[in-house]
Amino acid sequence: MHTEQPYIHALGHGALTRFYDPFIRAVTRERAFKERLIDLSDVRPGHRVLDVGAGTGTLVLLLKQRIPQAVVVGLDGDPKILAMARQKAAAAGVDVELREGFAQRLPFPDASFDRVVTSLVLHHLSLADKTAAFREMARVLAPGGELHVADLGPPRSLAGQLAAGALRRVGHLRDNLDGRLPELMRAAGFTRVEETSRLYTLFGPLAYLRGETSID
DSSP states (O other): OOOOOSOOOGGGSGGGGGGHHHHHHHHHOHHHHHHHHHHHHTOOTTOEEEEETOTTSHHHHHHHHHOTTSEEEEEESOHHHHHHHHHHHHHHTOOOEEEEOBTTBOOSOTTOEEEEEEESOGGGSOHHHHHHHHHHHHHHEEEEEEEEEEEEOOOOSHHHHHHHHHHTTSTTOHHHHTTOHHHHHHHTTOEEEEEEEEEEETTEEEEEEEEEOOOO
């Protein structure tokens, strides 16, 4: 399958990478939305967890601090933002593995993880890349493993729907705003796909999605 640009720079341009953390904190209630994602993902001691699109490492650090006995791996395609993540991990004294790679071509063997999490990544990807990413996330999950997504979701209010009409023309937001992510997850082989929660931010409504890989 043809896929497009492997990764998008933080905030869309490499020169803006250093502003990523303060921007995300300002517009997404970052701590609240990532803590909720951790709660919903039900990571347990001994689990192997992959964060796809780890960015500056905030989520992997929170995960490891919350569940120290879990093995936490962060993956991102941007070497500059990974360097920031490594600096944050070293400063916090947290032992996590950070790897360079792409959601569409995950550099891990089949059934490597018990949980895969991803936040504010998928809305950057084309439909072809979303499709490839979901298939790869299903591949690297062990049987009975779970994928947990936090990303822009379809608006429910009239004002949100009106705003979404214009935003559908921006980048690759349409699939998210039209509520297609659950459909894409099912097509990739996930079962029991559901929206588990929702959080409203200045960035728009964040939908939390969950799917499982089959045990058989």
